[in-house]
Amino acid sequence: EVQLVESGGGLVQPGGSLRLSCAASGFTFSSYWMSWVRQAPGKGLEWVANIKQDGSEKYYVDSVKGRFTISRDNAKNSLYLQMNSLRAEDTAVYYCARADCSGGSCYSSYWGQGTLVTVSS
C-alpha cells in the first residue's frame, strides 16, 4: 500500500524557516517524480514544487522561488521542503504527492494527509 506521511509543520514567525519531511513507503520511491502541493485555509489547491527521480531537476511556483528548496533522499525514501523567509501567505496545509506519468506528462496519484504550516507573529 502506498503511504506518504508528512511531518514538520507548525507555527513559525514571519521571516523564519521550517523544514517539512515526507516519508514514503509501499512503492519504489526512487522511480517517481515527487511534488509538494499546498492549500491555504478555506482555499483551493496550489502546486508548489516538483523534483525528478534523481533530484537533478527541480521546479517551483514563482511565489516560492528563491525561498523554498525541494530535495529528496532516495536511500531514506524521503522528500523534503526547506522553507525560508516565510510569509503570512505561506500559511497552508502542505501535501506531498507522488507523480505518475503517461506520455511524458504527470499527475498526482497519491497524496499524504498533509502538515499545517502557520506563519504568524
Next chain:
Amino acid sequence: EIVMTQSPATLSVSPGERATLSCRASQSVSSNLAWYQQKPGQAPRLLIYGASTRATGIPARFSGSGSGTEFTLTISSLQSEDFAVYYCQQYNNWPFPLTFGGGTKVEIK
C-alpha cells in the same frame, strides 16, 4: 500560465441525481487533465487522469470527458459519500507550472 476555470462554484444536487461539473482551460491542455475529490479535513483523492481514465478503485459512476480546453466530470447517480469539493488540474506543461481550477463544491440539495 494556463488558467483553469471551474463552474459552477457550488452545485446543489439531490442524492441519486446526476451531477455535471465543468472545467475550462485558457489554452489547450490536450488530454492532460486530472480530477480530484476532496472531503473536509482530508487530502485530495485522484478520480480521473488523462481526461477520461478512472483511477484505481474509483466507481464507474464517475466519468470524465473532453479534450483541448473544455472538460466535464459527470457523477451519474450521486451517493452520500460523493458530496465534496472537486478540483480539476492541468498537467500539460509538466514539469511546471501545474495549475488547478478553483473547485466546485457539490452539496446536498
